[in-house]
Amino acid sequence: MARLLYSILFYLLLPLVLLRLAYRALKAPDYRHRVAERFGFFRSSPPPGGLWVHAVSVGETIAAAPLIRHYLQQHPDLPVTVTTMTPTGSERVRALFGNRVFHVYAPYDTPDSIRRFLRRIRPRAAVIMETEVWPNMVCQTAASGVPVVLANARLSAKSAAGYQRAGALSKPVMRAFYRIVAQHQADARRFAELGVEPHALRVSGSIKFDLTLEETQRRSARELRQSLGSDRPVWIAASTHEGEDELLLAAHRKLLTQLPEALLILVPRHPERFDSVARLIENQAMSYLRRSASTGDTGSIQVLLGDTMGELLVLLGCADVAFIGGSLVPHGGHNSLEAAAWGLPILTGHSDFNFADISQRLEEAGALIKTDAQEIGAVLTSLLANQGKRESMGSAALAVMEGNRGALATLIAEIDAALASGAE
Structure with missing residues (x-):
């Protein structure tokens, strides 16, 4: 009886479901x-x-x-x-x-x-x-x-x-x-x-620990990193949400005062935000290129906007440090293990309730640092200037992956x- 009533209610709500679909469209x-x-x-x-x-x-x-x-x-x-x-x-x-x-x-x-x-x-x-x-x-x-x-x-x-x-x-x-x-x-x-x-x-x-990187992904990441500049410091902000991009661009601007060659790979979570994030970058007067662009000088840009689908793992493989989005705003964060699989040091905000167990394991192992909008620029500068620290955190991230498979x-x-x- 309960499922019958549920089904009747679902039928009655179908017009609203379709209106929501149209709104999302x-x-x-x-x-x-x-x-x-x-x-x-x-x-x-x-x-x-x-x-x-x-x-x-x-x-x-x-x-x-x-x-x-x-x-x-x-x-x-x-x-x-x-x-x-x-x-x-x-x-x-x-x-x-x-x-x-x-x-x-x-x-x-x-x-x-x-x-x-x-x-x-x-x-x-x-x-x-x-x-x-x-x-x-x-x-x-x-x-x-x-x-x-x-x-x-x-x-x-x-x-x-x-x-x-x-x-x-x-x-x-x-x-x-x-x-x-x-x-x-x-x-x-x-x-x-x-x-x-x-x-x-x-x-x-969690089967998320069983993630394995394919050789095609590793090769694509190596080739893209070479085109971006093998020696420059690169960090990625992955799966960002509305309200975070402004904060991360501000952190990148602070970083550029210390490391002027630094590059931010900014990857919004939802494709409908690609254009609005591009406008945010333009308003910051930063040189940037959209990943979807067929041509462009990637070696001199300050921001690469990840506006393609299905490439997040490859883009993570180009970075020296990964920030996981959805965590500077009260969204609950996203999966850090894709960055851990690359052996990257990981940063998140304090809102990580969607992946609290994973974050705790990585943090306790020394692979993840929680920060906020005011401190992230300083934390980034410190990490990107300290190869030994990055390697130590990255090794810890890989150890967590291997230990939980x-x-x-x-x-x-x-x-x-x-x-x-x-x-x-």
């Missing part, structure tokens, strides 16, 4: 394309009996990439479908895998949209990344005989309390999962309190079991 035009896919309508379909991986956006796609890559390499005859909710996630899937996977937008959580989607995809098992739990998506998939795995699952105390308040709806959903592979014991305990049976729970650690193997074992169960 004003800033990011890609949202106006392929809308039919969000209702389960699409032309081509993958062969039946494959693996369906749902990764809502860029961060989840990057986290799922080693998993997807494993099945493409080790099980080349297994069709893989990847769904996302955002255009940036879609672009990331295409950049990583091209035509090796079947990609569409995930359907809205209405019974008919989910039903159409499942009839076209006909998966043998489904993997939902992290905390993207939609009642109809989970329950209808499980009811169709498809085992559903919640992978790299996180559940904060606040979110758990919300699920408890909606227990009539959430508990049947949680019990519908074939397996929930949680990041930490605390996450598993909260899922258990929501009614998940012990046999359906596993603890793996292994979650991927646990997750793959659970997905293999789901695939075997779905084939029965």
